[in-house]
Amino acid sequence: xxxxxxxxxxxxxxxxxxxxxxxxxxxxxxxxxxxxxxxxxxxxxxxxxxxxxxxxxxxxxxxxxxxxxxxxxxxxxxxxxxxxxxxxxxxxxxxxxxxxxxxxxxxxxxxxxxxxxxxxxxxxxxxxxxxxxxxxxxxxxxxxxxxxxxxxxxxxxxxxxxxxxxxxxxxxxxxxxxxxxxxxxxxxxxxxxxxxxxxxxxxxxxxxxxxxxxxxxxxxxxxxxxxxxxxxxxxxxxxxxxxxxxxxxxxxxxxxxxxxxxxxxxxxxxxxxxxxxxxxxxxxxxxxxxxxxxxxxxxxxxxxxxxxxxxxxxxxxxxxxxxxxxxxxxxxxxxxxxxxxxxxxxxxxxxxxxxxxxxxxxxxxxxxxxxxxxxxxxxxxxxxxxxxxxxxxxxxxxxxxxxxxxxxxxxxxxxxxxxxxxxxxxxxxxxxxxxxxxxxxxxxxxxxxxxxxxxxxxxxxxxxxxxxxxxxxxxxxxxxxx
Numbered sequence: 001x002x003x004x005x006x007x008x009x010x011x012x013x014x015x016x017x018x019x020x021x022x023x024x025x026x027x028x029x030x031x032x033x034x035x036x037x038x039x040x041x042x043x044x045x046x047x048x049x050x051x052x053x054x055x056x057x058x059x060x061x062x063x064x065x066x067x068x069x070x071x072x073x074x075x076x077x078x079x080x081x082x083x084x085x086x087x088x089x090x091x092x093x094x095x096x097x098x099x100x101x102x103x104x105x106x107x108x109x110x111x112x113x114x115x116x117x118x119x120x121x122x123x124x125x126x127x128x129x130x131x132x133x134x135x136x137x138x139x140x141x142x143x144x145x146x147x148x149x150x151x152x153x154x155x156x157x158x159x160x161x162x163x164x165x166x167x168x169x170x171x172x173x174x175x176x177x178x179x180x181x182x183x184x185x186x187x188x189x190x191x192x193x194x195x196x197x198x199x200x201x202x203x204x205x206x207x208x209x210x211x212x213x214x215x216x217x218x219x220x221x222x223x224x225x226x227x228x229x230x231x232x233x234x235x236x237x238x239x240x241x242x243x244x245x246x247x248x249x250x251x252x253x254x255x256x257x258x259x260x261x262x263x264x265x266x267x268x269x270x271x272x273x274x275x276x277x278x279x280x281x282x283x284x285x286x287x288x289x290x291x292x293x294x295x296x297x298x299x300x301x302x303x304x305x306x307x308x309x310x311x312x313x314x315x316x317x318x319x320x321x322x323x324x325x326x327x328x329x330x331x332x333x334x335x336x337x338x339x340x341x342x343x344x345x346x347x348x349x350x351x352x353x354x355x356x357x358x359x360x361x362x363x364x365x366x367x368x369x370x371x372x373x374x375x376x377x378x379x380x381x382x383x384x385x386x387x388x389x390x391x392x393x394x395x396x397x398x399x400x401x402x403x404x405x406x407x408x409x410x411x412x413x414x415x416x417x418x419x420x421x422x423x424x425x426x427x428x429x430x431x432x433x434x435x436x437x438x439x440x441x442x443x444x445x446x447x448x449x450x451x452x453x454x455x456x457x458x459x460x461x462x463x464x465x466x467x468x469x470x471x472x473x474x475x476x477x478x479x480x481x482x
Contacts, residue, residue, distance in 0.1 A: 032159040032240040034166075040216045040239065041166045044153045045173035046209040047112055047146030052177025053202050054116070054139050055294070058082055059315065060185030061195035068193070071129050075428050083424035084133045088119075088140020090417035096148045097410030105156070105219045108149045113210040116142035117203050124199035135199075142206075144417055147393060148409045155397035156219040157239050160465045161334065167394030168330030175326045175385065177205075179319035186315075221402060221466070224252055251467050270411075274404055280457050281396045281412035287450040288392055289419040291349055292443035293384050295427040296377060304374065314374070321378045325385025337462040338391050339454060345387020346450040352380035353444030360436040388450070398461045401470050 058065065058081055063072075071077040092115075100108045119138025126132040150170055158166040184201060188194045217239050223232035232252075236245045270278065296318075304314030329341060355376030359369045393413075400408045430439050461469050 031161055032244045034159055034162045036241060037157050037159065037166070037217075037239045040157055041154055041169060043209065043212045043216050044109060044150050045170045046205050046212075047109055047150050048170040048173040049177035049180075049205055050113075050116055050202060050209070051143050051146055052174035052179075053181045053205070054085060054143055054177075055174075056178040056181035057185065057198050057202065059182055061188040061198055064188045064192075064195045065132065068195070069126065069129050069132055075432070077129055079425045079428055081129075081132055081136060083421050085119075085136040085140030085143060086417055086421035086424055088115075088137040089144030090140075090414055090421060092141035092144025092146075093148060093410055093413040093417050094144070095410065096145045096413070097407030099145065100149050100152060100406040100410075101222070101225075104222055105149055105153045106213050106216060108145060109153075109213045110210045112142045112145040112149065113206040113213075114142070115139065116206040117210075120199045120202045120206070124196045144413070148406070148413045151393040151397040152406055152409060153219060155394065155466065156221040157217060159240065160463060163398070164333030164338065164394065164462060165330050167397075168326060168333050168390050170393075171329060171385065171390035172323065172326040174389075175319065175323040178322060182315040182319055220248070221252065224249075225402065251465055274401070274408065277399055277401075278408055278411065281392075281400070281408065282415045283453060284392045284395070284450075284458070285412050285416035286419055287346075287446055287453060288388050289416055289423060290443070290446040291346070291384070291388065291450065292353070292423065292427075292440070292446075293349075293380070293388070294420055295423050295443075296380060304377075317374075317378055318381050321382040322385045322389075325382045326390065329386040329390045332386070333390070333394075334462055337460045338395050339458050339460045341387035342391050342395075342454045342458060343387075343451060345383050345389075345391070346447045346454065348383030349380050349388065350444045350447035350451070352376045352383060353440050353447060355379065356440040357437050357444065360440065395458070395461065398464075398466060398469050399459060402466065 062078055062081065065081065066072040066074070066078055092112075096108070099111060103111070115138045119135045119140070119142065122135030122138060123132055124135075126135055151167070154166050154170060155163060181198065185195070185198050188198065217235045218231070220232040220235040220239070223229075223235060229249075233245050233249060236248045240248055304310075332341060353376070355372050359372035359376060396409055396412055397405065427439075
């Protein structure tokens, strides 16, 4: 192993603490080369691509699926096809922390790809509603495992100066997956059985993820936490370059010394000293989903067609807005910071929902209603993509202490999936029962609530190392307790 050739003995490792002050003086003036870690982040982002693809794959194809599998006109069955994968995602997300801490980040990505391959094949060959639901459930477990592990991995392998941009890259991958599913689904209404091809296509990126992750770097943070210090140094060399290894190891040893970090109890996360950061993460993910964003992604075709806008044109516009907003987020994440993007994003989403409410009112009709509704939906997607979409996962992977990072992320994202499931399941039904005005007003109210919450509770993390963030939060908690 390369690390064993470079490090002569364990005495050198233990010398990190003794040389801490000297090391801080000799910190390299040149920042770590971001190109080294980029290729590893790109491979990890395939899990985000698959997440986006499976979120959108039923958008254009749902009508064809319902006809072929004989449940056309049953809105509850259609809602189940959309949302059952979210139930599976809840299960996958709930166990993601324990899997990521148990087998490592790389193996977790491979385990994420496996049910996506199996589930996609089951959906593609389904002969009944139940076969489709079972396949979507399998896919969902992989969807639930992928995002939290991707957030952990990107935060742990990225240099601090570009961590926000790399976090934005995973959101771009999600957008590309969503756009890909929408575009490939366009012929579904004209070609019998085309929806089966749409599911088979997703097997390709899932297979690439499983194979290429074998040659990617493991997280040095996970290796260090497991006591595998020499291997952690070797991975830091692969990710940052040899000149930055000693500084990275010194920084890592300040807060995380590998002393039983896997023994954290669930009660400590929910009721103990980590309650505040868990509350921030869970609430942020809850408000993200209560904004109604995934209802837009799942059912945008139906909403646009109600105004006579062809679904292929509508979905193309949605995809472009989503991608454009994600690119803006990637550029600005490390310049403006996470908090500013969140505030602007949720406020823009609230404004967009206001336009939707106005479009559904008696004061506007005809072309005016169509322009307001379509424009409001596109503004909503654009606003979401540059803040509320990419920031929460990245922010939580930054502010969660290393001891609890994987397991706490799993619980926070489990909240995300539960609410996502119910929004997808009941959106069409609620639209029928209470109408668009009340429903969109509720979504807009949650967006305004999110603005207030972010202003009060969310901390800025741009440009700081994970250890600096953890030490700052511990200091803040101690001050509040006193």
